[in-house]
Each structure stands twice: as C-alpha cells, then as structure tokens.
Amino acid sequence: MNLLSFIKEFPTEDSCRNHFRDHRFAKGVICKKCGGINHYWLSGKNQFECKGCGFRTTLRSGTILESSKLSYRYWYIALHLMSSTKKGFSAHEVRRQLGHKRYEPIWAMMKKIRSAMGRADDNQKLTGMIEFDDAYFSTSTPKGLRKKIKRGKGSQKKSKVTVMAESFPLEIDGVAQRYCGQFKMKVGKSEMKSSTQRLVETSIDKDSVVFTDQSTSYVDLKNLVNLHVSYKSEKQNVDELKWVHIAIANAKRNLLGIYHVIKEKYLQHYLDEFCFKLNRRYNSNLFDNLILSLI
Ligand SMILES: [Zn+2]
The missing domain is CATH 3.30.420 (Nucleotidyltransferase; domain 5)
Structure with missing residues (x-):
C-alpha cells in the first residue's frame, strides 16, 4: 500500500477503528468468561458482547493495543510506515512524523509491533x-x-x-x-x-x-x-x-x-522486524498481515 491509498483508506480515527474491528471479528473473538466465540458488536460502546453469557470485551482487550493510550490512527500510521518500506524507521523518526511530544509511548508502541512480528514468525519452524x-x-x-x-x-x-x-x-x-x-x-x-x-x-x-x-x-x-x-x-x-x-x-x-x-537487549526486536518483512517479501498485503499478527 502506498501513501495515497493509505490516506484514502484511513482518513480518520473511525476508519482505523472499524478496520481493526473487522479484522478482529474475522480472526475470532473469544469470551474470557465462558470461552464462547459468537459475539454481537455494540457500536455505541466499542465493545463485543458474548452471545452466550453477555460478557463484554473491549476492542483493544487481548490485543497488543490493550494497555496503549495512543489512538488507532497512530498505530495505523506506525504500521504503515513499518510495513510499506524495505528499510524501517526509528522511534525518533516516527515520533517526528506523528508530531507527538513524548518519545516513550511511540517507542513502546513500536517495540510491541516488533514483538508481534517476532511471535508471528516463531509460530513456524524452518524445514527442508x-x-x-x-x-x-x-x-x-x-x-x-x-x-x-x-x-x-x-x-x-x-x-x-x-x-x-x-x-x-x-x-x-x-x-x-x-x-x-x-x-x-x-x-x-x-x-x-x-x-x-x-x-x-x-x-x-x-x-x-x-x-x-x-x-x-x-x-x-x-x-x-x-x-x-x-x-x-x-x-x-x-x-x-x-x-x-x-x-x-x-x-x-x-x-x-x-x-x-x-542495545543488545533490543537487537532481537530489530532482527524480528527485518525477518518479518524478508519472509513476506512476496506478500502483496503486508499491512493486513501485520494487523492480524497484532490481534
Ligand atoms: Zn461468554
């Protein structure tokens, strides 16, 4: 996805949130209380409601966005920057691009994205x-x-x-x-x-x-x-x-x-990002693939 199509598809916070919700629905929501997999979407509350027991799950709960206060749009812009280029971006650069004051939340967001990339690849062993x-x-x-x-x-x-x-x-x-x-x-x-x-x-x-x-x-x-x-x-x-x-x-x-x-303790995160992209070099929809790995 290039910059123009990203802006067209995700012009607002709502467009990003709806996209995230659709992908979460597609991957499947599991009720923490009864283990049920069928849910209603309560649009006014931005929550899923279990059809079996009525337990509610927020859209971010159980995903890597769970404890983040950053907007969906921030996450989506960061995901776009990280998936659309072969190289990559430092948290300093993404913070500048977002015009955000503080460095730490942006750095934490990118660290979580890189960890999710690593987990996605850890699921599969090399063969042959x-x-x-x-x-x-x-x-x-x-x-x-x-x-x-x-x-x-x-x-x-x-x-x-x-x-x-x-x-x-x-x-x-x-x-x-x-x-x-x-x-x-x-x-x-x-x-x-x-x-x-x-x-x-x-x-x-x-x-x-x-x-x-x-x-x-x-x-x-x-x-x-x-x-x-x-x-x-x-x-x-x-x-x-x-x-x-x-x-x-x-x-x-x-x-x-x-x-x-x-720093050595963060080297694995950078290598995870590098390998995630390398392993999906023929994947035409890296962005959606990345969203699914966050959920
Ligand atoms: Zn339930």
Missing part, C-alpha cells in the same frame, strides 16, 4: 535444507559494564546472532542454483552448546538437513536434525552458505542505516 551460521552484530554496552571491556573497543561490543535460511537447489536451463525460503535470526544468550541446542529445537524441524561451516559449536547438531553437513573449504562456505551470508550483510547494512547504536 537449511543454511546455518553465526554472525556478530555491533551493539552498545550498558554504562556500568564499559570499564570491563578491553581498551580500543570503546563502548562497542559484538552480539552473537544465529542466522538460519531455508535453501534449496533448483536447476533451471541446466544451471544449478540455490533458492531461499524463510529466514530466522536469533540473538544468542551465550556461547554455550545448550543455548544452540534450544535454538535448533525451537526453530528447525527435526527432519531437516542443516548445512554449516566447521565451527565446533555445531558438533551436536547431528543429534537434533535428520542430517548435519559441515563444509570444510572456504569456497564451499561461500557457495553453499550463500543465503545466510547475504541476509547477514543486508541486516547489518539495514540496522546501521537506521539506528545510531543498538
């Missing part, structure tokens, strides 16, 4: 052939810890991110190539094997074939998936782990272009 590699992203260090970091590194440090990509060979006109499917990027809590193990169990289908370089942290992968192939030569790494490397380079360039510094 999967490229798997670790990358190191620059993040800032909390003030109290800066002294402990070695000289020369300043306040910057690197955070480990495990990057996974569905990658399948396809021969077209006699030329063999690798094509990519879905991606995942996860900030590693530690260098420990147990954290890699948990990550693989939650991210990758156990019948998959996983391709890596020779890093020793991957030695236990063979127990977690159908087959683990590790490439010995540098040339194989470049050829066969092509999509994870492209995704890593793009993600780094993307984050660097938008944010001055990133």
Whole structure:
C-alpha cells in the first residue's frame, strides 16, 4: 500500500477503528468468561458482547493495543510506515512524523509491533535444507559494564546472532542454483552448546538437513536434525552458505542505516522486524498481515 491509498483508506480515527474491528471479528473473538466465540458488536460502546453469557470485551482487550493510550490512527500510521518500506524507521523518526511530544509511548508502541512480528514468525519452524551460521552484530554496552571491556573497543561490543535460511537447489536451463525460503535470526544468550541446542529445537524441524561451516559449536547438531553437513573449504562456505551470508550483510547494512547504536537487549526486536518483512517479501498485503499478527 502506498501513501495515497493509505490516506484514502484511513482518513480518520473511525476508519482505523472499524478496520481493526473487522479484522478482529474475522480472526475470532473469544469470551474470557465462558470461552464462547459468537459475539454481537455494540457500536455505541466499542465493545463485543458474548452471545452466550453477555460478557463484554473491549476492542483493544487481548490485543497488543490493550494497555496503549495512543489512538488507532497512530498505530495505523506506525504500521504503515513499518510495513510499506524495505528499510524501517526509528522511534525518533516516527515520533517526528506523528508530531507527538513524548518519545516513550511511540517507542513502546513500536517495540510491541516488533514483538508481534517476532511471535508471528516463531509460530513456524524452518524445514527442508537449511543454511546455518553465526554472525556478530555491533551493539552498545550498558554504562556500568564499559570499564570491563578491553581498551580500543570503546563502548562497542559484538552480539552473537544465529542466522538460519531455508535453501534449496533448483536447476533451471541446466544451471544449478540455490533458492531461499524463510529466514530466522536469533540473538544468542551465550556461547554455550545448550543455548544452540534450544535454538535448533525451537526453530528447525527435526527432519531437516542443516548445512554449516566447521565451527565446533555445531558438533551436536547431528543429534537434533535428520542430517548435519559441515563444509570444510572456504569456497564451499561461500557457495553453499550463500543465503545466510547475504541476509547477514543486508541486516547489518539495514540496522546501521537506521539506528545510531543498538542495545543488545533490543537487537532481537530489530532482527524480528527485518525477518518479518524478508519472509513476506512476496506478500502483496503486508499491512493486513501485520494487523492480524497484532490481534
Ligand atoms: Zn461468554
């Protein structure tokens, strides 16, 4: 959706609220009291009423808008900005665009949107052939810890991110190539094997074939998936782990272009936004898709 069609479709608070209500109805409202799924809409009160027990549910209740005081239109403008561009926006920029005084509520709204994006992708495991590699992203260090970091590194440090990509060979006109499917990027809590193990169990289908370089942290992968192939030569790494490397380079360039510094504890949110959009690169209605993931 471009800016003109967004303005045409969502000119007022009511238009945004009605759109949100329709999508909530379409996804299904569940009564907190009796578990009923059939509801009336009380337009004067902006609430759903359970047909079974009469319990009322507000339009925001149970969605990520629940505790937010910001208008539907603010949320919709932020969602439009975040879904209509390949890059992304910082909360500072969105605050400026909205003309809102305070930074915190805008930042909190965008953080919730990014979390919802992450949850939407966490619902699905990667399958088939999967490229798997670790990358190191620059993040800032909390003030109290800066002294402990070695000289020369300043306040910057690197955070480990495990990057996974569905990658399948396809021969077209006699030329063999690798094509990519879905991606995942996860900030590693530690260098420990147990954290890699948990990550693989939650991210990758156990019948998959996983391709890596020779890093020793991957030695236990063979127990977690159908087959683990590790490439010995540098040339194989470049050829066969092509999509994870492209995704890593793009993600780094993307984050660097938008944010001055990133705190490690928020890095996962930015990667979630990056992957959500990357995984829906052929989706013609990213905006509605995003609305559904908030409900
Ligand atoms: Zn009920």
